Amino acid sequence: MTHDATLIRLERDILDSNYVESMREMVVKQAQRKASQGIGEDRDNAERLLKQARPGGNFDKNFALLAYSAHGNPRHLLKTVGGLRDFKSQDVESLVKEYYREDIWKEHTALGDKFPSFKSIVDWGRDFVENHILPELARRNLNPETRGTIETTSFFWVSRDVPQEVVKALSLLSYVGLVQELDRAIRGTRSQLGGRFTVHLGTLLSQAASPLQELNRIIPTLSKKRMIEFGRNIPLGNLSISKVMDDDMMSMAVVSRQLSNSVDALDLSDWQISVLKSNGFGEVRDVLMAGEDTLRRKIFGVGEIRSRQMVNAAKSAILEYLLG
Numbered sequence: 001m002t003h004d005a006t007l008i009r010l011e012r013d014i015l016d017s018n019y020v021e022s023m024r025e026m027v028v029k030q031a032q033r034k035a036s037q038g039i040g041e042d043r044d045n046a047e048r049l050l051k052q053a054r055p056g057g058n059f060d061k062n063f064a065l066l067a068y069s070a071h072g073n074p075r076h077l078l079k080t081v082g083g084l085r086d087f088k089s090q091d092v093e094s095l096v097k098e099y100y101r102e103d104i105w106k107e108h109t110a111l112g113d114k115f116p117s118f119k120s121i122v123d124w125g126r127d128f129v130e131n132h133i134l135p136e137l138a139r140r141n142l143n144p145e146t147r148g149t150i151e152t153t154s155f156f157w158v159s160r161d162v163p164q165e166v167v168k169a170l171s172l173l174s175y176v177g178l179v180q181e182l183d184r185a186i187r188g189t190r191s192q193l194g195g196r197f198t199v200h201l202g203t204l205l206s207q208a209a210s211p212l213q214e215l216n217r218i219i220p221t222l223s224k225k226r227m228i229e230f231g232r233n234i235p236l237g238n239l240s241i242s243k244v245m246d247d248d249m250m251s252m253a254v255v256s257r258q259l260s261n262s263v264d265a266l267d268l269s270d271w272q273i274s275v276l277k278s279n280g281f282g283e284v285r286d287v288l289m290a291g292e293d294t295l296r297r298k299i300f301g302v303g304e305i306r307s308r309q310m311v312n313a314a315k316s317a318i319l320e321y322l323l324g
Contacts, residue, residue, distance in 0.1 A: 011072035058087040069202035100202035125169035152218035155227035164315035259285035287314040
């Protein structure tokens with residue numbers, strides 16, 4: 001990418017000034033098509049929607065919540081709009097809470113059910129979002145003025161030096177649209193480099209007692225400049241490369257072959273590979289079994305950053321193989 005390809009995002013940008021209107025236009029156009037070409041219940045539902053979408057009704061009053069909760073994803077928007085017979089505030093808020101607290105997670109959780117190799121990483125990713133990111137964003141948005149700003153946020157930053165398990169977890173969350181990577185190589189408050197992400201806005205709004213009130217409070221001052229930050233030492237709990245391999249259904253003989261690969265295959269500099277080999281860490285398994293502390297202790301010139309890079313490279317080689 002940037003040389004031979006261009007990334008085209010499915011999602012619309014929630015910070016665009018005409019975001020709500022463009023999403024509304026999409027819904028109305030689809031309803032018009034179904035009203036003219038559809039049959040039976042599809043046509044009846046489309047005609048009812050078009051009547052409710054006339055200016056001044058509940059549709060206009062509450063559509064912004066559905067649009068922003070969809071976080072620019074047409075599929076989520078059309079699915080939630082289609083799940084409503086009426087657009088009263090209470091009905092819209094109830095649907096947002098149910099869909100973005102529960103239903104939206106089903107696709108993500110299913111990855112772990114279908115592919116055992118993913119399970120521990122999938123579960124950790126959900127816990128990370130629900131138990132760390134969403135509560136911290138809610139706290140930041142509750143009284144932003146105490147931090148010298150009126151700006152609110154749905155954004156978070158993750159150091160590029162986090163364990164490789166975290167990278168994979170974020171990748172899977174991005175794959176199903178629960179988080180979205182916006183920028184790479186952005187500096188955090190301590191000048192460390194990392195990636196800037198946004199959590200799916202619907203999951204954030206759905207945590208509030210009144211999603212409509214929360215929407216009206218945070219959207220006017222939503223800013224990418226405000227983001228919560230997670231440094232290189234994100235707690236992994238029981239998530240580890242060993243746990244991922246234990247969850248995998250492949251025979252240990254296949255896994256063993258990957259572990260016995262030379263460190264020459266790792267995405268490391270020539271110097272890093274040479275010092276690993278010269279210090280007795282010639283295979284991927286040697287690096288994994290040693291861990292960061294042992295590498296720092298036994299290899300001169302290898303500190304916290306380089307040891308993390310070396311272990312992450314070994315983890316990545318195994319994770320890429322196990323997860324396909």
